[in-house]
Amino acid sequence: MKHSRRAMLGAMALAPLLPRLAHAQEASLPPILFVHGNGDHSALWMTTLWRFESNGWPWDRLHALDFTDPLARDDDAVAQPMRSSSDDAWRELAAEIAALRARTGAARVALVGNSRGGYPIRNHVQLHGGGAEVSHVVTCGTPNNGIYDWEENAGREFNKRSALLRALNSGESQVVPGTAFLALRSDSNDLYAQPDGRYAGRPGVPTGVGPDSPALKGATNLVMPGVDHRETAYSARAFREMFRFIGGKEPDRLSVVPEARPVLNGRVTGTPGGIQTNRPVAGAVVEVFRVSPDDGERMGEAVHRRTTGEDGRWGPVTVAPDWNLEIVVAAPGHPITHSYRNPFPRSSLVVNLRPAAPPAAADRAAAALVRFSRPRGYYGIPRDVVLLDGAEPTDLPRGVPAGATAIARLPAERIGTAIAGLFNEERLVARAWPLAENRITVAELTW
Structure with missing residues (x-):
């Protein structure tokens, strides 16, 4: 992900407001690469990044990637427009790891993945010898043992019988020596770890898996009662487990420390034909308004207006940590989207904007x-x-x-x-x- 220079400079200027660690201690903290799930994008990690920063983790040692085409294929071996294979995802992850190591000078990085995002992580570490450059792996709600075990759709990545999962799970252990593994999961509240096929489109049909599907043999397995599939990654409870597993101590806080003048940036990405992608959209007009938290009324003229270029970047814009915002996106081929947001307490480079899909019939x-x-x-x-x-x-x-x-x-x-x-x-x-x-x-x- 290419960063806007102005937004990066803004974040650097605000960095002294964070609790600062000694330089040697900062260098000992591994860079962390966050990997989103099926159909998702890096913006989902925004609050997690804020929590790490608020506990002294250097902002430039935290990075969330965007897969170009985040949706998995219906059959991993059969090409589909704007969908990715397991190998596509692995190659993009490997390139991001190399870039993060080069930028930080770190020998090893930590990887955190939600849902499908855990698959390329395991692929890299287990099947491509990536353990030497990965110190920690955290999978969050990843269906490590499949969403279902069915003869039908055997080529789908999420099937326990798929080539990918058979390769990852064929040994006595599902981890590799020298890399620390943590698997976070729900007790029974994860829709992709259910014994009934309702959430896989076949209600009443046994899936052949259960709530323990995200567990990994040989890993530290931790159950967080009551959380849902995404909360295994993006909740305060999940952050606490990530932080102490990678950082080796408890966080000081779960809340987010606000900055005086947050700087926001991100990309406009498209949903052509209703397919969720992270491909940048050029020619999108983005306007940002401050609005009243009580009734959503605009408080004056736009504080920011920009037409995106080929990289899809719509910012940067400087706001206050107590401003409610309306972000209007007029992107070619999409409905005009009026997105209302509560205050952003900290800077972020991953305020990605997906225009709304057209209305259903x-x-x-x-x-x-x-x-x-x-x-x-x-x-x-x-x-x-x-x-x-x-x-x-x-x-x-x-x-x-x-x-x-x-x-x-x-x-x-x-x-x-x-x-x-x-x-x-x-x-x-x-x-x-x-x-x-x-x-x-x-x-x-x-x-």
Whole structure:
């Protein structure tokens, strides 16, 4: 991932605000490379990066990658447009490891992967001799032993019978000597580690695996009760386990230490034909407004406006750590997306912006659509309190947390009004924009 020089300089200028470690101690902390899951992108690691920084980990020894095409193929051996094979993912990871080692001068790095992101990590360390350059491996909710064990779809990467998983899991141990392995998992709340095939598209059919599928023989295996699939990586609880495993001590805090003037940057990436990619979008117009936390109204003119170039970069923009924001993305071939966000307490280079996908057929009759999104976890009802526009959404599954987006479909009289979303203790207010103008509202939670 190429960094904007201005954003990097902004982060460097703010670095003295962090708790500083002695130089020798900083050098002893391995660089960490964070690897996202299937269909995802580096922005999901934003809060994790903030927590590491807030505990004194040097910001320039932390990096989150973006796979070009993050979605796995239906059959690992059969090419599909804008989807990646297990070898594609491994090659991109290996290049990122080499770049991080070269930039930091470190002999070894630590690797942390969520879900599918654990596969190229294990591929590199177990099958390609990468242990010599990897000190620690943390897999977070990775279906290490498959999502299912079926004769059907045997070529799919997530099948226990796939060539990749048979190669990774054929030995008595699933780790390698000299590299420390930690596998984080849920007790029974991970939708990709279920004995019933409901979440793999075949309800009532036994998967042949269970909640212990993410465990690794020979690793330190840790169960975090109640967490969902993404919370195995992006929650405060997961951060605590990563930090003490890699850093060798407990973190000082789980909260994020704010900076005086956060600098934000990232890329606009596209979803052509509804396929999630991390390919940059050129010619996207991005505007950033400060808005009222109470009703989402704009507080003055745009504080930032830029048209993306070939690299898709939309920033940098300097904000305050208590500003609610509306980020408007007008990207060719996508709906105009009005993304409402709670304050960014710290700088980030991974504020990646994916324009909203076009409305589904069932949503096109609405005058306005508000998508209430939780990218770093799923909504679990009744585990969580989830309210959108004053009511519990009826389109979210009950039981095992499996939905990350709730939708409010609004009549014409609600256009321009405030719509509040509540997830436990995080509240976010957005404004409804007219669907007839090809505009969609996204209220995106931070935590």
